[in-house]
Amino acid sequence: MSERVDVSRTRIGDPFVLKIEELSGQNLLACYQCGKCSAGCPAVSEMDILPNQIIRYAQLGLTDELIRSKSIWVCASCLTCNARCPKGINIAEVIEALRQIQLRRRNDHIDIGKVKDPEMEELPPIALISSFRKFTS
Amino acid sequence: MEVAYYPGCTLKANARNFEDSALFACEKLDIEIKELSRWNCCGTVFSLSTDDLIHHMAPVRNLIRVEENGSNRVMTLCAMCYNTLKRANERVKADPESLEKLNRVMYKEEVDYQGNVEVVHMLELLRDEIEFTNLASKVIKPLNNLKVACYYGCMLVRPEGIGFDDIENPSVLEDLIHVLEGQPVDFPFKTECCGAYQTVDKPDIIAERTDQIINSARNRGAEVMVMACPLCAFNLDHRQKITRQVYSGFRGMPVLYFSQLLALALGCGTETLKFDLHYFNPEPILKEKGLI
Ligand code: SF4
Ligand code: SF4
Numbered sequence: 001m002s003e004r005v006d007v008s009r010t011r012i013g014d015p016f017v018l019k020i021e022e023l024s025g026q027n028l029l030a031c032y033q034c035g036k037c038s039a040g041c042p043a044v045s046e047m048d049i050l051p052n053q054i055i056r057y058a059q060l061g062l063t064d065e066l067i068r069s070k071s072i073w074v075c076a077s078c079l080t081c082n083a084r085c086p087k088g089i090n091i092a093e094v095i096e097a098l099r100q101i102q103l104r105r106r107n108d109h110i111d112i113g114k115v116k117d118p119e120m121e122e123l124p125p126i127a128l129i130s131s132f133r134k135f136t137s
Numbered sequence: 138m139e140v141a142y143y144p145g146c147t148l149k150a151n152a153r154n155f156e157d158s159a160l161f162a163c164e165k166l167d168i169e170i171k172e173l174s175r176w177n178c179c180g181t182v183f184s185l186s187t188d189d190l191i192h193h194m195a196p197v198r199n200l201i202r203v204e205e206n207g208s209n210r211v212m213t214l215c216a217m218c219y220n221t222l223k224r225a226n227e228r229v230k231a232d233p234e235s236l237e238k239l240n241r242v243m244y245k246e247e248v249d250y251q252g253n254v255e256v257v258h259m260l261e262l263l264r265d266e267i268e269f270t271n272l273a274s275k276v277i278k279p280l281n282n283l284k285v286a287c288y289y290g291c292m293l294v295r296p297e298g299i300g301f302d303d304i305e306n307p308s309v310l311e312d313l314i315h316v317l318e319g320q321p322v323d324f325p326f327k328t329e330c331c332g333a334y335q336t337v338d339k340p341d342i343i344a345e346r347t348d349q350i351i352n353s354a355r356n357r358g359a360e361v362m363v364m365a366c367p368l369c370a371f372n373l374d375h376r377q378k379i380t381r382q383v384y385s386g387f388r389g390m391p392v393l394y395f396s397q398l399l400a401l402a403l404g405c406g407t408e409t410l411k412f413d414l415h416y417f418n419p420e421p422i423l424k425e426k427g428l429i
Contacts, residue, residue, distance in 0.1 A: 022187065022188075023186045023187055023188065024185075024186065024187070025187040042329055042330050042332075042346065043330075043332075043342070045345075046339075046342060074335065074339070074342065076330050076332055076333040076334065076335055077182065077185065077333070078291045078295070078330030078333065079291060079295040079296055080291075080295070080328075080329075080330065082295070082296060083295055083296065083297065083304055083305070090185075092185060093185045093186070096184075096185035096186050097186055100186050100189070109338075110337070110338050115337060115338060122375065123336070123337060123371070124147045124150060124151035124152065124367055124368070124371050125146040125147050125150055125151075125178070126145075126146065126147040126181050126215070126217060126367050126368045126371075127334060127336050127337055127368055127371060128337060129146070129178060129180070129181045130181040130182045130217070130333065130334035130368065131334040131335075131336075131337035131338065133180060133181060133182050133184075133192070133334075134182060134334055135334075135338070
């Protein structure tokens with residue numbers, strides 16, 4: 001990103017950031033940006049902001065960027081990032097917190113009624129239920 | 138050995154091949170399976186946010202059923218049920234206050250959940266209690282060096298403390314295949330995520346992973362792949378259809394539940410193995426190997 005980022009004490013102490021910390025139970029400032037989480041993440045090719053960047057953006061209070069990010073919806077909660085983080089940060093929980101913030105504002109990621117996959121009937125219950133649990137409020 | 142059993146939704150529908158073969162194997166190994174008299178969907182995924190207690194109610198309610206059935210442990214087959222039930226169990230055990238809250242919400246239940254249940258996966262039982270060396274003597278039809286890629290995915294191994302094997306390099310499936318006289322094939326994607334629930338609205342993601350995971354196993358010489366999760370099986374088997382459309386060179390591979398190969402080795406017939414539920418038909422390679 002070549003954009004200039006305005007970082008200030010107010011942004012870092014933003015209630016949105018505190019909410020992420022509360023919902024995820026993670027200390028965002030523990031991250032030292034080693035990048036291991038992104039190195040192991042199988043979904044990075046689909047992401048606009050990588051897992052380590054998600055943590056950095058959250059540290060900096062870049063709330064709009066996080067909320068608009070495509071990444072939070074392509075993460076499959078596989079927990080590889082958590083397993084690899086040398087600082088013991090649960091990145092997947094941070095991403096879940098971001099999804100939850102959106103879902104709790106009734107911003108569902110998928111509309112059950114509009115899932116028109118011709119294979120809808122073939123999808124096993126485990127696929128439908130997990131998708132609805134992750135992507136709808 | 139008697140053990141309470143939680144099947145989960147998909148094992149009663151798309152993954153009957155998983156359940157039927159596992160039940161056959163258990164019978165042959167003198168594991169007496171007692172399916173819970175009542176159960177509900179576990180929710181499939183463990184809620185990762187700190188305050189989301191309501192989503193732990195479904196798994197915890199199933200643990201009440203286990204206690205009602207007079208058991209202190211419950212076996213699962215599905216990796217996602219295993220993970221969700223076990224994590225919810227550990228969560229409420231570690232936090233009595235949230236357990237009390239949940240019990241209060243479920244006031245219509247005749248008993249409260251006491252936190253005395255242990256959640257185990259069938260593979261754990263086989264490895265730790267039946268023990269693979271004892272299993273060897275029950276093999277009627279050895280797998281004739283069938284080359285098997287063992288795929289774990291996520292929920293059998295992560296997170297640390299919930300998975301029952303090494304988090305980066307698990308081996309329980311390879312050890313099992315070895316005892317059945319198959320030939321485990323190592324490949325670098327055995328704990329790589331298949332894309333899971335992304336399959337509903339972003340099947341293209343699954344096609345990419347399926348291409349990568351299946352090709353990697355093929356390149357190492359694998360003839361079939363085994364797993365323990367009906368969502369992985371749907372993605373890596375049934376999604377081979379779209380994978381083929383997107384990646385022209387994709388040739389695919391039969392995908393089986395570990396229990397199907399186990400049952401086969403213990404003398405199970407094809408009607409119980411239910412190959413009609415597969416997308417890539419495993420019968421030709423199994424015939425070639427003289428196994429069916
Ligand atoms: S692995 Fe952990 S410490 Fe490293 S960048 Fe990711 S979150 Fe930060
Ligand atoms: S949990 Fe999400 S962010 Fe973490 S490695 Fe898996 S897909 Fe990537």
